[in-house]
Amino acid sequence: MSDCIDPYDWPEGADFDVLVVDDEPVVRDAVARMLASEALRAVCVDRGERALTHRALDACRLLVCDLMMPGMSGLDLIRAVRARRPGLPVLAITGYATPEVAAQVAESGATEFLAKPFDPEELLVKVRHILARAAPDDAGKEVGS
Amino acid sequence: MRSRIGVLAIAGVSLVTAVVFALMAGMLVGAHRSALLAQLTRGADQLSETIRSSTYWDMLENRREALHREIVTLGQQQGIEKVRLFNATGTIMFSSDEGEIGRSLDKNAEACYACHAAGSPLQKLSTKERARIYRAPDGHRVLGMIRSIDNEPRCWNAACHAHARSERVLGVLDVNVSLAEADRQVAHDQRRLLLLGVLAVLASSLTLGWFSDRLVFRPVAALIAGTRKVAEGDFNTTLPVKAGNELGDLAVAFNDMTKKLGDARRQLTQADKLASVGRLAAGVAHEINNPLTGVLTYASFLQKRFADQPEVAADLDVIVRETKRCREIVRGLLDFARQTPPQRGATDLNDVVRRSVAVVINQLTVDRVQLDLDLATGLPEFTADANQLQQVAVNLILNAADAIGGGGGTIHVRTAAVELPPRGHALVRAAACPKGCDLIDAGVRVGRHPGIRVLRRQHARDTVVHLDPVYGRAAHRATESSEDGTLADYLCPRCQTRLELPDARCGDCGAPAFGVATGEGGRIEWCTRKGCHWTRWAAADARGAQRHLELSVEDTGHGISPEDRDHLFEPFFTTKGNRGLGLGLAVTWGIVEGHGGTIDVTSEPGHGARFAVRLPWAAPANAVTRTP
Numbered sequence: 155m156s157d158c159i160d161p162y163d164w165p166e167g168a169d170f171d172v173l174v175v176d177d178e179p180v181v182r183d184a185v186a187r188m189l190a191s192e193a194l195r196a197v198c199v200d201r202g203e204r205a206l207t208h209r210a211l212d213a214c215r216l217l218v219c220d221l222m223m224p225g226m227s228g229l230d231l232i233r234a235v236r237a238r239r240p241g242l243p244v245l246a247i248t249g250y251a252t253p254e255v256a257a258q259v260a261e262s263g264a265t266e267f268l269a270k271p272f273d274p275e276e277l278l279v280k281v282r283h284i285l286a287r288a289a290p291d292d293a294g295k296e297v298g299s
Numbered sequence: 300m301r302s303r304i305g306v307l308a309i310a311g312v313s314l315v316t317a318v319v320f321a322l323m324a325g326m327l328v329g330a331h332r333s334a335l336l337a338q339l340t341r342g343a344d345q346l347s348e349t350i351r352s353s354t355y356w357d358m359l360e361n362r363r364e365a366l367h368r369e370i371v372t373l374g375q376q377q378g379i380e381k382v383r384l385f386n387a388t389g390t391i392m393f394s395s396d397e398g399e400i401g402r403s404l405d406k407n408a409e410a411c412y413a414c415h416a417a418g419s420p421l422q423k424l425s426t427k428e429r430a431r432i433y434r435a436p437d438g439h440r441v442l443g444m445i446r447s448i449d450n451e452p453r454c455w456n457a458a459c460h461a462h463a464r465s466e467r468v469l470g471v472l473d474v475n476v477s478l479a480e481a482d483r484q485v486a487h488d489q490r491r492l493l494l495l496g497v498l499a500v501l502a503s504s505l506t507l508g509w510f511s512d513r514l515v516f517r518p519v520a521a522l523i524a525g526t527r528k529v530a531e532g533d534f535n536t537t538l539p540v541k542a543g544n545e546l547g548d549l550a551v552a553f554n555d556m557t558k559k560l561g562d563a564r565r566q567l568t569q570a571d572k573l574a575s576v577g578r579l580a581a582g583v584a585h586e587i588n589n590p591l592t593g594v595l596t597y598a599s600f601l602q603k604r605f606a607d608q609p610e611v612a613a614d615l616d617v618i619v620r621e622t623k624r625c626r627e628i629v630r631g632l633l634d635f636a637r638q639t640p641p642q643r644g645a646t647d648l649n650d651v652v653r654r655s656v657a658v659v660i661n662q663l664t665v666d667r668v669q670l671d672l673d674l675a676t677g678l679p680e681f682t683a684d685a686n687q688l689q690q691v692a693v694n695l696i697l698n699a700a701d702a703i704g705g706g707g708g709t710i711h712v713r714t715a716a717v718e719l720p721p722r723g724h725a726l727v728r729a730a731a732c733p734k735g736c737d738l739i740d741a742g743v744r745v746g747r748h749p750g751i752r753v754l755r756r757q758h759a760r761d762t763v764v765h766l767d768p769v770y771g772r773a774a775h776r777a778t779e780s781s782e783d784g785t786l787a788d789y790l791c792p793r794c795q796t797r798l799e800l801p802d803a804r805c806g807d808c809g810a811p812a813f814g815v816a817t818g819e820g821g822r823i824e825w826c827t828r829k830g831c832h833w834t835r836w837a838a839a840d841a842r843g844a845q846r847h848l849e850l851s852v853e854d855t856g857h858g859i860s861p862e863d864r865d866h867l868f869e870p871f872f873t874t875k876g877n878r879g880l881g882l883g884l885a886v887t888w889g890i891v892e893g894h895g896g897t898i899d900v901t902s903e904p905g906h907g908a909r910f911a912v913r914l915p916w917a918a919p920a921n922a923v924t925r926t927p
Contacts (some may be wrong), residue, residue: 178589184596191600222585249588250581252633271591271626273599273619 158198172299176220202226320496324382344443380475440478453743534561655692695852702856722838732791782831858904
């Protein structure tokens with residue numbers, strides 16, 4: 155049923171587009187489903203630490219991550235990802251969307267910011283926008299394809 | 300227990316007074332007694348000398364009958380106890396007490412002892428040695444004075460030849476004077492001094508007791524009672540400041556401390572409440588937004604899938620719409636917790652009302668509430684945050700619907716451009732003393748607006764007065780009332796600077812006027828006479844009537860009780876039980892305040908309520924904004 159690709163069942167060399175990091179299963183599934191409707195395949199993990207150690211991070215061309223998670227916070231994850239893949243677009247999603255949080259997100263290097271709850275169209279508008287702007291020299295795309 | 304200090308002080312002072320009086324009385328009575336005795340002794344000596352001289356010839360010529368009569372007569376004089384004459388062998392020859400004539404006296408008897416103590420009679424004795432004091436059989440004291448009758452040539456040459464030349468002392472005259480009267484007088488003096496001493500001790504104790512009770516114990520007891528009340532959490536406790544002494548100063552300091560404690564607690568409570576709402580909002584936002592994302596996503600997918608089945612699609616529309624409403628509620632809660640400043644832009648008040656009505660109309664239909672819209676035509680656009688004003692309108696309308704309850708009723712929503720005279724409507728938002736202290740007291744509201752805090756000094760008593768910040772309304776609040784018609788000094792409660800204006804007098808009664816600066820050179824003035832409601836705010840008068848846009852929401856509900864009216868705009872105050880968070884009117888208040896407007900509430904319990912929001916159309920040139 156789920157459109158989430160389990161990272162541990164992820165076959166070597168299989169093609170996918172987006173890495174989704176959120177501790178809430180329903181949000182992961184919903185995001186993966188929305189992306190699937192746009193023919194984007196998603197790999198989902200539940201914690202920042204796992205995203206950082208997983209080889210999928212090097213292969214994706216978009217990272218969607220929650221900000222408040224147990225363990226490593228979304229902001230820390232974004233900073234770590236920025237150090238490893240400076241060109242990777244990042245969409246931060248949060249249930250605690252205040253201007254202060256939005257400012258912190260922008261500072262951490264995320265590309266876009268979306269407040270939960272969102273409906274599919276709101277997410278897809280952002281994703282399309284991000285991917286259209288993404289630099290053609292994005293390493294993930296080249297590796298993945 | 301309460302008066303232990305007093306009891307000790309009174310006991311100490313009484314003891315000292317009593318000892319001093321006892322010593323003084325002892326000395327006085329002793330001196331008086333000695334002086335009296337010396338006087339009496341001298342008198343007795345003179346008397347005995349007088350008797351000797353007056354009986355001299357009778358003795359020389361041996362006229363015994365005459366001598367006897369004289370002695371008896373003398374003995375009957377007032378104050379004279381007895382007069383007697385005895386010969387050299389001690390036989391009483393003559394006496395006013397005729398019964399003892401002829402009796403012999405023992406030489407060891409007290410009358411003879413002075414001379415005969417050494418065995419042979421002495422020749423010369425001093426006055427003091429000749430005097431003796433003894434007690435008569437009935438107990439009273441008697442002063443005896445002896446005088447020797449010496450031999451002389453006339454005696455041994457006399458024709459009777461009764462005495463030989465060799466004899467030296469022929470006899471002794473003994474005069475006895477009663478001391479009863481003198482003793483009575485001394486005893487009387489003693490009694491009087493004792494009474495005086497008791498009175499002095501009593502008077503000093505009472506005086507000390509009265510003063511310490513009035514000046515120390517009562518103020519201290521009031522202070523203790525006040526401290527207990529504050530400890531119990533009553534920060535409205537004020538002590539009367541009666542005396543200009545140290546305890547008066549203490550009372551002033553206590554009142555100041557209590558006021559500051561109360562302010563600090565109010566601020567803490569408010570901050571605490573806001574922090575709680577913030578935490579709650581953050582938690583709720585995070586927890587609810589995740590499931591809402593799921594609901595919204597899957598409902599949206601279903602909408603697409605069932606786009607060809609109108610009945611299902613309509614139901615799904617409701618799910619999506621309601622989920623989005625949940626999202627707005629959570630965002631509203633977050634917004635409240637964060638108290639966002641208004642994002643101003645050109646705003647049409649009627650438009651705001653129409654959009655608000657669209658939001659609430661379904662709810663009103665369910666509640667069977669009629670909505671009567673009366674929107675003024677030709678309202679000008681003005682600068683405001685349309686979203687926030689929509690929140691105000693929605694809150695007021697929903698509150699009105701709640702007040703009506705399920706029974707049905709009508710809500711009248713009106714917009715209008717109103718011209719409000721400065722008196723009764725212009726609000727002092729900044730007030731400063733000549734030295735620049737901020738006098739606006741957010742902790743004490745006068746008619747829902749922060750009052751202007753000043754100190755009223757009358758007969759050396761200070762009272763905190765919160766002046767009405769609404770120009771011309773004069774609903775001042777004071778912790779203690781004072782008599783109408785009396786004049787008082789008004790001072791800055793912080794730096795004690797006098798607020799009296801040298802260049803202004805009351806326009807009604809001519810009394811001195813006082814005033815505070817309202818920012819940018821303007822000032823508001825009041826009369827120093829209690830009960831005189833004269834006031835002048837030249838800057839506000841010069842601006843003339845102020846143009847406002849008014850949004851009023853009137854309902855036919857149950858009204859607002861006077862007790863509830865004071866708390867209407869406090870966060871978490873609700874009369875709706877579990878159906879409301881109690882944030883609606885607090886948010887409304889904050890928004891209207893942020894726009895420089897006012898909310899006027901009129902209500903008659905049982906007959907509905909009217910909320911009138913008045914927003915300044917354009918900020919006046921010398922805006923009465925609060926100084927930083």
